[in-house]
Amino acid sequence: MKTSLSIAIVISLALPLSAAFENWTNKEGKAAQLELLEVIGEAAAKEGVFKMRNGRKVNIKQADLAEADAKRIDDWKPAAPEVPAAEPSVFDEILDGNLVILEGKKFVKHELTAKPTKYYVFYYTASWCPPCQAFTPSLVDFYEKNKNESFELVLITSDDSEDDMEGYAKDKKMPWPQLKQSKAGSFKKSFNHGVSGIPAVIVCDLEGKIVSANGRNLAELEKLVK
Numbered sequence: 001m002k003t004s005l006s007i008a009i010v011i012s013l014a015l016p017l018s019a020a021f022e023n024w025t026n027k028e029g030k031a032a033q034l035e036l037l038e039v040i041g042e043a044a045a046k047e048g049v050f051k052m053r054n055g056r057k058v059n060i061k062q063a064d065l066a067e068a069d070a071k072r073i074d075d076w077k078p079a080a081p082e083v084p085a086a087e088p089s090v091f092d093e094i095l096d097g098n099l100v101i102l103e104g105k106k107f108v109k110h111e112l113t114a115k116p117t118k119y120y121v122f123y124y125t126a127s128w129c130p131p132c133q134a135f136t137p138s139l140v141d142f143y144e145k146n147k148n149e150s151f152e153l154v155l156i157t158s159d160d161s162e163d164d165m166e167g168y169a170k171d172k173k174m175p176w177p178q179l180k181q182s183k184a185g186s187f188k189k190s191f192n193h194g195v196s197g198i199p200a201v202i203v204c205d206l207e208g209k210i211v212s213a214n215g216r217n218l219a220e221l222e223k224l225v226k
Contacts, residue, residue: 021053025066034058039076048073089206091120094187095154099177102169107162110177112152116206119151119225121215122193123176124200126158127168132199135216136172139201142218143175151203151225152177157184158198 021033034050037057041047046062062073092115101110123139125132143153155178159165162181169178179187188195193202193210201215203224215221 024048024050024060024069026060026064027066029066034060036072036076038078039073046073048076087117087206089115089120090208091191091204091206094183094190095179098180098183099154100180101177102166102174105170107166107169107178112177114149116152117150118205119211120204120206121151121153121221121225122202122204123153123155123215124158124193124195124198124202125155125168126198127164127171128159129198133172135199136174138218140172140174142222146222146225147175148225154179156187157181 020035022035023031024034024036025031033053036048037051038049039046040049040059044063047059048062048065050058050060052058062070065073095112097111099110099112100107125136127133139153153176155169155174155176157165157178159168159181165178165181168174191204191208193200193204194213195202199216200213201221202210203212203215203221205211212220212224
């Protein structure tokens with residue numbers, strides 16, 4: 001510890017500061033500018049893996065650090081992996097500001113804070129449709145098990161009122177966002193997905209191209225969105 005930290009001090013004094021480097025102090029009060037990369041070991045055997053300002057790495061035992069810096073070793077967490085940013089989609093204009101989602105027993109306004117990176121899955125359905133009533137629980141189960149950053153499912157209703165749409169969502173505990181009932185007609189005119197009957201599950205890429213018109217085959221849908 002003494003040797004490695006002394007070397008680090010000399011190097012850190014000779015080079016300009018960087019936001020990635022911070023002061024770390026040992027029990028003897030000697031400080032150095034180091035960047036903590038990861039923490040290894042457990043309990044009393046923890047060590048910090050640091051980068052020195054010359055690019056070399058050095059391991060420093062937690063037990064050799066000043067009390068405050070030893071606690072920083074305990075508090076360290078690895079950075080969350082970056083989620084790739086989604087590209088703009090042809091659906092943004094009509095979906096943005098026009099989505100709702102079930103929260104408790106009521107619809108609330110919903111914004112896609114993390115837009116899908118690959119696909120939109122559009123579920124054409126209605127409360128008055130018996131086959132839809134039978135299929136929806138399987139789709140709910142699929143969504144809860146497979147939802148990831150690559151896709152988002154959006155319900156496009158054929159109900160005559162938002163109250164009917166809301167009651168249907170509540171009854172089936174739908175976890176996905178839905179396009180407002182008042183915008184469903186505009187959506188269907190803008191994007192002709194060739195739906196002649198419901199339920200229908202249409203998978204589109206971000207440019208609007210239909211990738212699959214047979215999304216009701218949940219085994220195949222799972223392979224596609226993984």
